[in-house]
Amino acid sequence: xxxxxxxxxxxxNLLDWVRDWTEEGAxxxxxxxxxxxGTGLLDSMGLVALISYLEDxxxxxxxxxxxxxxxxxxxxxxxxxxxx
Amino acid sequence: xxxPTMAQPQATQPDVTQPDVPPPxxxxxxxxxxxxxxxxxxxxxxxxxxxxxxxxxxAQGADVPMRRLLDGYVAQHQxxxxxxxxxxxxxxxxxxxxLLVPDLSLRMQCPLSLEEMAERHHGIRLRHPxxxxxxxxxxxxxxxxxxxxxxxxxxxxxFEGIKLYPPCGYSPSDKALYPYYEVCAARSLPVFVxxxxxxxSLDFDPAHPLHIDRxxxxxxxxxxxxxxGGVTHVDTAAYLAAYRRNVYLDIGGFAxxxxxxxxxxxxxxxxxxxxxxxxxxxxxxxxxxxSGGLTRLVRQVVDGGEAFAGVRPAEQAxxxxxxxxxxxxxxxxxxxxxxxxxxxxxxxx
Numbered sequence: 001x002x003x004x005x006x007x008x009x010x011x012x013n014l015l016d017w018v019r020d021w022t023e024e025g026a027x028x029x030x031x032x033x034x035x036x037x038g039t040g041l042l043d044s045m046g047l048v049a050l051i052s053y054l055e056d057x058x059x060x061x062x063x064x065x066x067x068x069x070x071x072x073x074x075x076x077x078x079x080x081x082x083x084x
Numbered sequence: 085x086x087x088p089t090m091a092q093p094q095a096t097q098p099d100v101t102q103p104d105v106p107p108p109x110x111x112x113x114x115x116x117x118x119x120x121x122x123x124x125x126x127x128x129x130x131x132x133x134x135x136x137x138x139x140x141x142x143a144q145g146a147d148v149p150m151r152r153l154l155d156g157y158v159a160q161h162q163x164x165x166x167x168x169x170x171x172x173x174x175x176x177x178x179x180x181x182x183l184l185v186p187d188l189s190l191r192m193q194c195p196l197s198l199e200e201m202a203e204r205h206h207g208i209r210l211r212h213p214x215x216x217x218x219x220x221x222x223x224x225x226x227x228x229x230x231x232x233x234x235x236x237x238x239x240x241x242x243f244e245g246i247k248l249y250p251p252c253g254y255s256p257s258d259k260a261l262y263p264y265y266e267v268c269a270a271r272s273l274p275v276f277v278x279x280x281x282x283x284x285s286l287d288f289d290p291a292h293p294l295h296i297d298r299x300x301x302x303x304x305x306x307x308x309x310x311x312x313g314g315v316t317h318v319d320t321a322a323y324l325a326a327y328r329r330n331v332y333l334d335i336g337g338f339a340x341x342x343x344x345x346x347x348x349x350x351x352x353x354x355x356x357x358x359x360x361x362x363x364x365x366x367x368x369x370x371x372x373x374x375s376g377g378l379t380r381l382v383r384q385v386v387d388g389g390e391a392f393a394g395v396r397p398a399e400q401a402x403x404x405x406x407x408x409x410x411x412x413x414x415x416x417x418x419x420x421x422x423x424x425x426x427x428x429x430x431x432x433x
Contacts, residue, residue, distance in 0.1 A: 037375040044340070044375050048137065048156065049146035065159035070175060070377035 005058055005083060014075045017053050021046055035072035047073060054082055110386050113405040114173070114181035116276075116311065116336030116366025117216075119208060120163040120373070124185065124201055126192035130157055132283035160373060166208045169369060170215055176378035180215055180418070182366070182408070183208070184247045184276060184311075187221025191252040191286065199233070206241040217416060219245035219276050223252060224260035231263040238271055244416045245274040250295065251286035256308075257298035265303045272413040274307040275299075276334070280316030293321045293333075300328045307411040309364060312337050314354050322354065325362035332411060333359075336368035339381050348390035355392065360399035364407050 011032045018041060019027040027041050036042040042050060051062045062082045071077060118124070134153045141148050163169055166183075173181060185205055187198050196204065198221060205218045220243045222234055237243055246268060248256050256277045268275055279293045293310045300308050313321030313333030321333045335351065343350035354363065367381050385391045385404075392400050409417050 035376075038380060040346070044372060045137065045140055045144070047374050048153065049141055049144070049148060051156075052146065052148040052152060055152070062156070063159060064156045064374070065162050067374070068377070069374050070172070070379045073374065073376065 007079065010054075010057060010079055011075055013057060014050065014054060014079070017050060018042065018046075018075070021049065032076040033072075033074045035074055037069065037073040042073075051078060051082075054078055058083060110177070110400075111405055112176075112178045112365065112382055112386065113408050114178045114367050114369065114378075114382075115309075115364040115408045116334050117169065117181040117183055117369040118185075119166050119183060119205070120161045120169065120370035122158055122161045123164055123195050123204065125161060126188055126194045128192045128285060129188065129283045130154065132285050133157065136284060160370060163370075165211055166216070167211075170212050172369070172378040173215065176382040178378060178382060180217065181369075182217045182219055182245070182276075184219050185221050186247050186249040186278070187223045188249060188252055190223050190225050199237075202237045202241060202243070205243075209241075214418075217244040217412060219243065219247040219274070221247045221249065222261075222264050223249075224254050224258050224264065227260070228263060231267055234264060234267050238267070238273070242416070243273075244412055245276055248275060248277045249282075250278060250290035251282045251288060253287050253290065255290050255295045257295055257302075261299065262302070265299060265306055268306045269303055274309055274411040274413075276309045276311055278311045279321065280312045293317050293324055296324065296331060297328070300324075300331050304330055306330060307332060309334050309411065312368075314338065314351070314363060315341050318354060322357055322359060325359045326357070332362045332364055332407060334364045334366045336366035337371055338385075339367070339372040339375060346390075348384060348388055351385065351391040352393055352395070355395045355399070355403065360395065360402050361407065363403045364411070365404050 015027070015030060015032065018030060018036060022041060030036070030041060034041070036050070037047060055062055060082050062078070067081050122130070131154070134150065134157050138148065138150050138153055169181075183205055185201050188194060189198060202220055205220070209216050209218060218241070220234070220237055222230055224230070226233070234246065246264065248261075250256050254260070265275070267273065277296055279291050281288055282291065293313055296308050296310065308331050310321045310324065310331065310333040313325070314335035315337050324331045325333045335354070338347050338351055341347045341350055365385070367378060369378060372381065
């Protein structure tokens with residue numbers, strides 16, 4: 001993990017983004033390990049937008065080529081993949 | 085090959101406690117896959133797909149730079165030898181899959197020629213023995229030389245079917261395709277026909293499923309599969325499958341549908357129309373890859389409860405593997421499947 005990044009704050013920012021994107025309150029109970037795609041909170045477009053936000057927040061590049069979505073697409077998994 | 089569409093709307097409160105579940109133990113054949121490699125996709129096609137994503141996101145207030153979207157798409161298409169696909173199939177419990185190789189080269193500039201793509205897919209099969217059938221692309225505008233090339237590729241590589249991409253600008257009932265269908269009839273090769281929307285610079289009109297009707301009547305011994313027929317133009321594709329004995333429909337891309345209530349419910353409605361003997365399971369991998377991969381998709385269909393609710397196990401087996409075996413050339417079926425009941429010549433619509 002990049003030393004300049006506060007992981008807890010980043011998780012909170014991303015979860016806030018998800019709640020803002022869904023707008024229906026469905027994401028209120030979501031946590032950092034909630035599978036965003038598997039639970040239907042985000043569709044493929046929402047995931048792309050969230051990952052772009054993650055890149056903006058961290059200045060890092062998300063490697064789509066090596067990401068394994070079979071393990072779930074949670075905020076924590078996305079951050080871990082983007083900032084190993 | 086189609087472009088990604090939105091997943092289902094979140095009409096109900098999602099279950100955010102969904103646990104991880106092992107892959108299904110049911111034998112599954114995926115009748116609709118592509119090698120996720122930019123070697124087989126024209127740059128223009130990529131730009132069309134990504135441009136559509138960009139416009140959708142922009143309209144929703146997420147102005148993701150086009151360059152970033154392009155890079156993300158390209159990064160997801162670097163599985164040039166299908167190693168990752170095979171790993172995903174292993175994890176998902178998919179024993180075999182059909183690799184579709186559309187011929188877009190008369191409409192878009194392609195990185196490789198059709199012959200080169202055929203050779204590469206042959207190499208992929210050698211690298212992963214027993215895992216893939218290959219349906220090679222044809223375009224009627226290649227004329228008699230194209231039909232000869234098809235004959236040769238089937239001789240050289242043993243490909244099991246052909247793939248048509250009508251949005252390139254031709255009807256699947258175009259008489260110029262009949263020499264190709266003669267080859268298919270002589271060799272028992274099925275014809276997989278793309279239907280429905282695709283890259284924005286291609287033609288949508290020829291992609292309506294009803295365009296298959298003339299060819300299906302003129303070549304009753306050839307099996308035609310309506311690609312995405314269980315996802316777009318579903319009512320038309322379903323009645324064609326119900327009443328034309330040699331027309332089947334594929335559900336590739338099902339996880340990207342925006343059907344009200346979600347795709348499992350839409351699949352269940354399709355599975356209960358009385359045409360289970362004509363539906364082929366397919367994912368259209370690498371479509372929806374970011375949304376969970378093959379394991380999640382297969383598990384949700386096979387074990388999720390909703391898609392197969394009220395569908396008898398025998399019908400489930402037809403959809404998940406047996407129907408594909410019925411349309412494949414007899415010699416290409418796995419040995420354990422070469423039994424009398426899986427011969428399409430013994431069945432009607």
